[in-house]
Amino acid sequence: MNLEKASYAEIDLGALAHNLSYVQQLAGQDKQIIASIKANAYGHDVLLVAKALQEIGVDALATGSLDEARLLRTQGITLPILLFAFSTPRLTVQAAIEGYIPTLTNLKVATTVANALKKPAAVYLKVDVGLGRLGEPINTARYFVEEVVNLPNLRVDGIYTHVPFAQVSKSDWAERKLQSFDRFITDLGNAGYTFPLTQAMASCCLLAGFLDQSSAVCVGHALYGLSPFESDSGEGINHLKPVMKSVKSKLIHIAHHAKGSDIAVGGLYGLERAHTVGVLPVGMAHGFCRPPGKDMPVLVRGQKCRVLSVSLEHTTIDLSGIDGADTGDSVTLLGRDAEEIITLATLADAWGIQPLEVLMRLSGKFSVRTAETQAS
Ligand SMILES: *Cc1c(COP(=O)(O)O)cnc(C)c1O
Numbered sequence: 001m002n003l004e005k006a007s008y009a010e011i012d013l014g015a016l017a018h019n020l021s022y023v024q025q026l027a028g029q030d031k032q033i034i035a036s037i038k039a040n041a042y043g044h045d046v047l048l049v050a051k052a053l054q055e056i057g058v059d060a061l062a063t064g065s066l067d068e069a070r071l072l073r074t075q076g077i078t079l080p081i082l083l084f085a086f087s088t089p090r091l092t093v094q095a096a097i098e099g100y101i102p103t104l105t106n107l108k109v110a111t112t113v114a115n116a117l118k119k120p121a122a123v124y125l126k127v128d129v130g131l132g133r134l135g136e137p138i139n140t141a142r143y144f145v146e147e148v149v150n151l152p153n154l155r156v157d158g159i160y161t162h163v164p165f166a167q168v169s170k171s172d173w174a175e176r177k178l179q180s181f182d183r184f185i186t187d188l189g190n191a192g193y194t195f196p197l198t199q200a201m202a203s204c205c206l207l208a209g210f211l212d213q214s215s216a217v218c219v220g221h222a223l224y225g226l227s228p229f230e231s232d233s234g235e236g237i238n239h240l241k242p243v244m245k246s247v248k249s250k251l252i253h254i255a256h257h258a259k260g261s262d263i264a265v266g267g268l269y270g271l272e273r274a275h276t277v278g279v280l281p282v283g284m285a286h287g288f289c290r291p292p293g294k295d296m297p298v299l300v301r302g303q304k305c306r307v308l309s310v311s312l313e314h315t316t317i318d319l320s321g322i323d324g325a326d327t328g329d330s331v332t333l334l335g336r337d338a339e340e341i342i343t344l345a346t347l348a349d350a351w352g353i354q355p356l357e358v359l360m361r362l363s364g365k366f367s368v369r370t371a372e373t374q375a376s
């Protein structure tokens with residue numbers, strides 16, 4: 001990991017706890033919560049987030065990376081770790097042997113895993129109710145389940161599906177799919193097949209206010225205060241707080257250029273007035289960029305400054321008009337400085353991407369501290 005000392009991200013674990021309690025309220029107090037911490041906890045720092053979630057209390061964690069799961073185990077995370085379908089049958093077997101709960105998505109994989117295991121291991125089965133990606137299609141899932149429970153060495157501890165919908169207009173579709181999963185589980189139960197855990201709802205369904213009969217929900221977006229929808233509609237979103245609080249750097253150099261100076265940075269050339277240029281040790285290597293033709297601000301001393309250029313390891317900003325700006329000054333790339341704020345949505349909009357994609361670009365590029373640590 002590339003940890004620039006002058007630059008860091010701050011996460012707000014109070015916001016995480018708040019969002020978790022809101023999720024529990026939406027899901028109902030009796031629902032188990034599986035926290036999705038895939039992709040470095042949606043870019044927030046998987047270890048800090050997993051430790052916090054374990055302390056606050058969730059029932060399990062879920063990721064799509066065996067490496068991430070292993071990291072957490074070696075760092076004191078004792079919660080059950082579900083692995084979303086993530087790799088080849090060989091690694092799926094390995095994951096089961098190491099005590100993680102792998103997902104089996106079809107009979108071929110299930111058979112391979114069953115035959116490779118030397119002793120019983122916990123697994124979850126995944127059914128596809130209509131997303132059209134991973135899992136046994138619901139129409140053939142009954143046969144899949146009946147076959148798998150007869151395979152050796154597989155202890156089917158759970159069965160789940162995933163029904164995300166980015167467009168709020170598709171919520172009817174999702175509700176129908178959710179109901180089809182409930183019917184499927186009820187039918188299985190009537191035939192004598194029951195499982196300790198069933199799960200179908202993620203952030204979209206929860207924030208849309210749906211309820212279902214499963215014993216658990218598996219949430220990511222909502223925990224981090226992120227909207228799972230393409231447009232931020234929905235009452236539910238307003239109750240969430242952003243966990244990614246800020247990304248900050250420092251001015252490492254300031255250059256004053258007199259009127260008439262012929263400087264290239266930011267395409268200024270033959271200056272019509274004096275300019276002060278500040279340099280930060282953040283660049284494309286840290287996921288930062290400056291979209292051509294768009295203004296992108298950062299905050300210095302509570303005021304907006306225009307980004308002039310972003311190169312591999314440096315960003316230059318226009319400090320003209322910022323009184324007293326000095327090297328060592330904090331520069332806010334994301335978050336609040338006095339009265340001004342740069343939200344994830346602002347940055348996403350400037351970059352022409354979704355907020356979660358912004359987090360993915362910055363993920364792992366900054367040392368992450370918790371907001372509490374920063375205050376003390
Ligand atoms: C990522 C993921 C989730 C969590 O979805 P969110 O929209 O982030 O709440 C749930 N289930 C599966 C299978 C996933 O891959």
